[in-house]
Amino acid sequence: MTGMQDFFGRAATAPERVVLVMAETGTRHTAGEVARSALQMAQWLHAQGLQAGERFAVVLENRIEILALALAARQAGLYAAVLSTHLTPAEVAYIVQDCGARLVVASSKTLPQLTELQAVHPLPCWTVDAATPLAPSLPVAAQALESLGTRPADFADRPLGRDLLYSSGTTGRPKGVLKPLQPSHLRGQTDPEALGTARIMGMGEDTVYLSPAPLYHAAPLRYTLRVLELGGQAVIMERFDAETALALIERYRVTHSQWVPTMFGRMLKLPDEVRRRYDLSSHRVAIHAAAPCPVDVKHAMLDWWGDILMEYYAGSEGCGTTMIGSAEWRRRPRARWAAPPRAGCTSWVTTGRSCPRARSDRCTSRAADSSATSTTRKRHARPSTSVAGSPMATSATWMPRATFT
Numbered sequence: 001m002t003g004m005q006d007f008f009g010r011a012a013t014a015p016e017r018v019v020l021v022m023a024e025t026g027t028r029h030t031a032g033e034v035a036r037s038a039l040q041m042a043q044w045l046h047a048q049g050l051q052a053g054e055r056f057a058v059v060l061e062n063r064i065e066i067l068a069l070a071l072a073a074r075q076a077g078l079y080a081a082v083l084s085t086h087l088t089p090a091e092v093a094y095i096v097q098d099c100g101a102r103l104v105v106a107s108s109k110t111l112p113q114l115t116e117l118q119a120v121h122p123l124p125c126w127t128v129d130a131a132t133p134l135a136p137s138l139p140v141a142a143q144a145l146e147s148l149g150t151r152p153a154d155f156a157d158r159p160l161g162r163d164l165l166y167s168s169g170t171t172g173r174p175k176g177v178l179k180p181l182q183p184s185h186l187r188g189q190t191d192p193e194a195l196g197t198a199r200i201m202g203m204g205e206d207t208v209y210l211s212p213a214p215l216y217h218a219a220p221l222r223y224t225l226r227v228l229e230l231g232g233q234a235v236i237m238e239r240f241d242a243e244t245a246l247a248l249i250e251r252y253r254v255t256h257s258q259w260v261p262t263m264f265g266r267m268l269k270l271p272d273e274v275r276r277r278y279d280l281s282s283h284r285v286a287i288h289a290a291a292p293c294p295v296d297v298k299h300a301m302l303d304w305w306g307d308i309l310m311e312y313y314a315g316s317e318g319c320g321t322t323m324i325g326s327a328e329w330r331r332r333p334r335a336r337w338a339a340p341p342r343a344g345c346t347s348w349v350t351t352g353r354s355c356p357r358a359r360s361d362r363c364t365s366r367a368a369d370s371s372a373t374s375t376t377r378k379r380h381a382r383p384s385t386s387v388a389g390s391p392m393a394t395s396a397t398w399m400p401r402a403t404f405t
Helices: 007-013 031-047 064-076 089-099 111-120 138-147 192-201 218-229 242-252 261-268 295-305 326-331 391-396
Strands: 018-022 027-030 055-058 079-082 101-106 125-127 162-166 176-178 208-211 233-236 256-259 285-288 309-313 322-325 346-350 375-379
Touching: 007 031, 007 064, 007 218, 018 031, 018 064, 027 031, 031 064, 031 138, 055 064, 055 089, 064 079, 064 162, 064 218, 079 089, 089 101, 089 111, 089 162, 089 176, 101 111, 111 125, 125 138, 162 218, 192 218, 208 218, 208 242, 218 233, 218 256, 233 242, 242 261, 256 261, 261 295, 295 309, 295 326, 309 326, 322 326
Parallel strands: 018 233, 055 079, 055 101, 079 162, 101 125, 208 233, 208 256, 256 285, 285 309
Antiparallel strands: 018 027, 162 176, 309 322, 346 375
């Protein structure tokens, strides 16, 4: 049963509860530790002059600071633009300028990606590691600020901040998904998006969530934050390894996880004796998304793990979500979704035809073979999501009859 506190309220109530485990090192982080780090960073961001609704950029590998900064942004009413660690220096420079970031936070590994940014658009750069000539140390500065004993900033009247994620840019320049901030009266309450995830995925205080993917992607970042919000525990892999993932499910009694189809393929390629070595009986829900799963791969995963797979299709823009469970998929193995859980949303897939097929109660795609090239469109009331820095780009994503692509 999930209470109505937010992460910070839960951390105050049970500060010694372990909420994060870094898989590679086995380092465990308590709720109190994570909350204190996030609150320190929120105060530090305020001290840098960032006002409600302003933005800062984050270029970090999978580590606790990326989550602490996302929580700090929420507390301080800011947008955290989380960037891929695989971007080129030119791509980083474009996104940081496009989103209007006031400062950038990186690590010793990712600071080299900021070289071009500093040449064309100098901004304050900070590192979560030891200070360098390019970047002072954020943790040192945040702790120094706290040690001054000055009165903390009061964020009570600020809206709740959130992430600002960018598309991959496969059809042009990457676009930033600017979702509206939540009103201040929701402070202290469980995030409504987390409550929706709890309802659909059966998550709560007993959840142990395995995140094997980079946290700069929308789903891994948001689901991990929702697990923390709900009082669960997240196990973060610094990088994916097929056998290690199975060992982690056994070691931490993982109940929920999230994957992409290529991860399934790599686990299926493990020798049978390796796959049988690990006890996966705690595993209740295996979420997968990001790309269509080949039919043979999904059949093989269902034969191995049982009917615990939950597939969804969505977008960072918040233009609707559709899902299909294992039992439904077995009946219709080329479907990518069943009825959408979000009211008022109708989805269909087109493969070049001018007249899309759509049904309001059940959304399937006879043409959505994993080898097909297709475009998915969704119809529902327009969300207030916009494209960062580009009203024209926002309009371009909308089609006639209130459809979104």
